[in-house]
Amino acid sequence: MIYLLLCIVLSYGAEIDVNTFSNYIEVSQEHVHIEWLLDLDQQHINATSQQIFRVNSNKLDKIDLDIYQLDIIAVYISSSGNILQHNIIKQGDQSLLQGDVLQIKLDRVYLRGEYIKLNIRYNLDSKGARALGFLRKEQTYSKQVPYLFSQCEDNNCRSMIPLQDTPSVKIYFTASVLVKDARINVFMTGNKLQSMKFKLLNNYDNLQALTLYQFELDIKIPAYLIGIIAGEVVEKSTGNQTYVIAEPHFIDDYAQELSDLPIYMNEMQKYIGPYIWGDYKIVILPASFPFGGMEHPLLTFASPTIIVGDKSGVGTAIHEIAHSWVGNTVTGRNWANFWINEGFCVFLERKILSRLNGLDSVKLDAINGNSSAYTSMQTFGLDNSFSSMHPNTKNRNPDEATSRVPYEKGYQLLTYLETLIKEDPFQQFLRDYIQHFKFQSIDEDQLYQFLLNWVRTNKGDDAQKIITDIQTIWKDWVYKPGLSPIQIDVQTPLFTNANNLAKAWIDGRGQVPEQADEFIQYKPNQKSVFLQYLIDNSGLVEKTVLATMDQKYVLTFYKDQKIAYKWYRLVLLVEYREALEGVHDFVSKVGVSSYLKVLYDLLGYHYNEEAYLWFDENKTFYHPVVVEAIEKILQKYPKKNIFE
Numbered sequence: 283m284i285y286l287l288l289c290i291v292l293s294y295g296a297e298i299d300v301n302t303f304s305n306y307i308e309v310s311q312e313h314v315h316i317e318w319l320l321d322l323d324q325q326h327i328n329a330t331s332q333q334i335f336r337v338n339s340n341k342l343d344k345i346d347l348d349i350y351q352l353d354i355i356a357v358y359i360s361s362s363g364n365i366l367q368h369n370i371i372k373q374g375d376q377s378l379l380q381g382d383v384l385q386i387k388l389d390r391v392y393l394r395g396e397y398i399k400l401n402i403r404y405n406l407d408s409k410g411a412r413a414l415g416f417l418r419k420e421q422t423y424s425k426q427v428p429y430l431f432s433q434c435e436d437n438n439c440r441s442m443i444p445l446q447d448t449p450s451v452k453i454y455f456t457a458s459v460l461v462k463d464a465r466i467n468v469f470m471t472g473n474k475l476q477s478m479k480f481k482l483l484n485n486y487d488n489l490q491a492l493t494l495y496q497f498e499l500d501i502k503i504p505a506y507l508i509g510i511i512a513g514e515v516v517e518k519s520t521g522n523q524t525y526v527i528a529e530p531h532f533i534d535d536y537a538q539e540l541s542d543l544p545i546y547m548n549e550m551q552k553y554i555g556p557y558i559w560g561d562y563k564i565v566i567l568p569a570s571f572p573f574g575g576m577e578h579p580l581l582t583f584a585s586p587t588i589i590v591g592d593k594s595g596v597g598t599a600i601h602e603i604a605h606s607w608v609g610n611t612v613t614g615r616n617w618a619n620f621w622i623n624e625g626f627c628v629f630l631e632r633k634i635l636s637r638l639n640g641l642d643s644v645k646l647d648a649i650n651g652n653s654s655a656y657t658s659m660q661t662f663g664l665d666n667s668f669s670s671m672h673p674n675t676k677n678r679n680p681d682e683a684t685s686r687v688p689y690e691k692g693y694q695l696l697t698y699l700e701t702l703i704k705e706d707p708f709q710q711f712l713r714d715y716i717q718h719f720k721f722q723s724i725d726e727d728q729l730y731q732f733l734l735n736w737v738r739t740n741k742g743d744d745a746q747k748i749i750t751d752i753q754t755i756w757k758d759w760v761y762k763p764g765l766s767p768i769q770i771d772v773q774t775p776l777f778t779n780a781n782n783l784a785k786a787w788i789d790g791r792g793q794v795p796e797q798a799d800e801f802i803q804y805k806p807n808q809k810s811v812f813l814q815y816l817i818d819n820s821g822l823v824e825k826t827v828l829a830t831m832d833q834k835y836v837l838t839f840y841k842d843q844k845i846a847y848k849w850y851r852l853v854l855l856v857e858y859r860e861a862l863e864g865v866h867d868f869v870s871k872v873g874v875s876s877y878l879k880v881l882y883d884l885l886g887y888h889y890n891e892e893a894y895l896w897f898d899e900n901k902t903f904y905h906p907v908v909v910e911a912i913e914k915i916l917q918k919y920p921k922k923n924i925f926e
């Protein structure tokens with residue numbers, strides 16, 4: 283058996299996914315359909331999934347699927363209704379990290395090329411389903427109707443659907459979602475169907491009283507791209523097949539802030555080629571959404587922190603649009619190749635931003651990005667594989683490896699390649715790359731071979747020199763932890779000016795520097811550089827500097843959350859207690875995981891009592907994956923007994 287598996291893996295020839303328990307090489311999932319009856323008041327979902335598999339091995343008698351804390355009721359053959367025996371194989375210490383195996387014993391031996399169609403009935407609730415954020419109605423703006431949203435990436439889809447939870451496998455996805463409360467509107471990955479297309483799999487006593495939504499996507503996607511929101515939400519067109527979705531109170535403001543969506547979409551297509559997914563819809567979620575954005579096809583999610591009021595936060599929207607090509611059309615085949623999604627995506631995002639805002643502004647973004655990547659590397663350890671573009675996620679929840687590292691080192695690699703290949707040919711390379719690998723999941727070696735071949739074919743006399751340059755750096759760039767082997771040029775006066783101003787504040791020791799007003803004119807990314815300088819040199823910053831600075835710039839309770847976040851990091855590092863109420867306000871209003879992880883790490887150390895108090899206050903506001911992450915961070919700083 284082991285020999286057979288080895289043969290299959292070898293003939294397969296590509297990297298396997300170490301973060302799935304499924305036997306996806308022997309049998310591959312082709313189609314996943316779900317039928318969910320939502321009860322958002324009870325935070326419960328009555329679920330059935332119908333799935334089609336194709337057999338790849340010579341003989342197959344079982345299917346192993348990924349599950350996380352799912353209550354499986356029954357598995358049966360769709361056509362006959364014959365019940366199949368199923369077992370849940372617990373994975374020991376992996377159980378709470380990555381879940382368990384749902385092993386389905388088939389009714390006979392199936393041969394290569396045969397198809398199998400199964401139904402799985404199961405229950406979902408707010409306790410087990412870590413992909414799902416159930417908000418009580420009090421947590422929404424109108425406080426009338428509860429709200430549900432999902433976050434499957436990295437491998438959390440297994441907590442809402444039993445499936446092959448790996449980006450190596452792409453599936454057709456369809457859904458029927460039934461709701462009891464007619465005020466609840468539902469959106470999922472895919473097109474919302476105007477009339478009923480899929481026959482219901484179950485009988486419902488009160489069908490007349492239920493509202494049914496159906497969704498279909500005709501392009502295959504990996505499981506991590508499945509997404510849902512349900513709640514009192516509306517959509518508004520922003521022109522040219524682009525839409526914004528949000529709670530009714532916010533929809534006009536959000537649509538106004540995102541009114542340039544058609545422009546971004548247009549610029550992106552001019553650079554990389556046609557958009558193939560249909561409509562482009564972006565949901566602005568309630569504040570407890572843990573990420574900046576998530577690129578579900580036809581249903582991008584974005585945090586409300588991108589809405590600043592002056593369109594300055596919409597870089598995230600451009601990033602998510604770029605995923606339509608890189609990530610969603612061409613996909614990294616496992617979490618070690620996550621950079622194939624994110625590095626390319628940041629490259630496209632900054633390419634468009636440089637056309638809209640100029641190259642100097644993009645250089646600042648690259649500096650800021652690299653600085654947060656470096657902060658993550660220091661936390662992981664500079665020799666840790668998580669500090670490389672190709673993290674070793676075996677026996678780990680790949681979420682743990684998530685940081686800016688693959689984004690920025692990937693971006694830097696592509697920028698370096700662009701300097702070797704030259705700008706216009708590199709654009710052509712990217713277009714050819716999308717065409718060549720579209721609808722596939724790939725690893726770094728497939729990309730590497732394609733790149734070398736492309737250069738050989740397209741770069742004439744320069745080809746050999748370029749190939750040698752690429753060969754010299756490639757493996758180090760991809761696999762070696764720490765900073766990229768070659769530093770790209772990010773020099774800009776915007777950076778120097780911001781640093782000089784920050785230094786002048788430190789040297790002033792509480793006096794307002796002469797050029798202090800420059801800050802008011804800075805764009806957010808330059809403000810961010812300014813604050814980063816102070817963070818990096820926080821040992822030299824006196825409390826009185828922060829007091830004067832706050833008076834001058836009013837940074838406590840600052841509206842742009844990206845800036846507020848950096849200010850609060852500084853406040854905590856310097857222990858400037860006067861601004862602590864601002865930190866409290868921030869951690870009670872913003873649910874973004876990357877911000878909260880850093881702030882609670884600092885709080886745990888500098889303000890232990892407040893850390894525990896505020897975490898307890900906000901536990902029901904944060905998404906379950908964030909609660910888990912903060913609990914882990916606070917373990918480093920045991921609660922101090924205030925009576926000691």
Ligand SMILES: [Zn+2]
Pocket residue numbers: 601605623624627
């Ligand atoms: Zn991304």
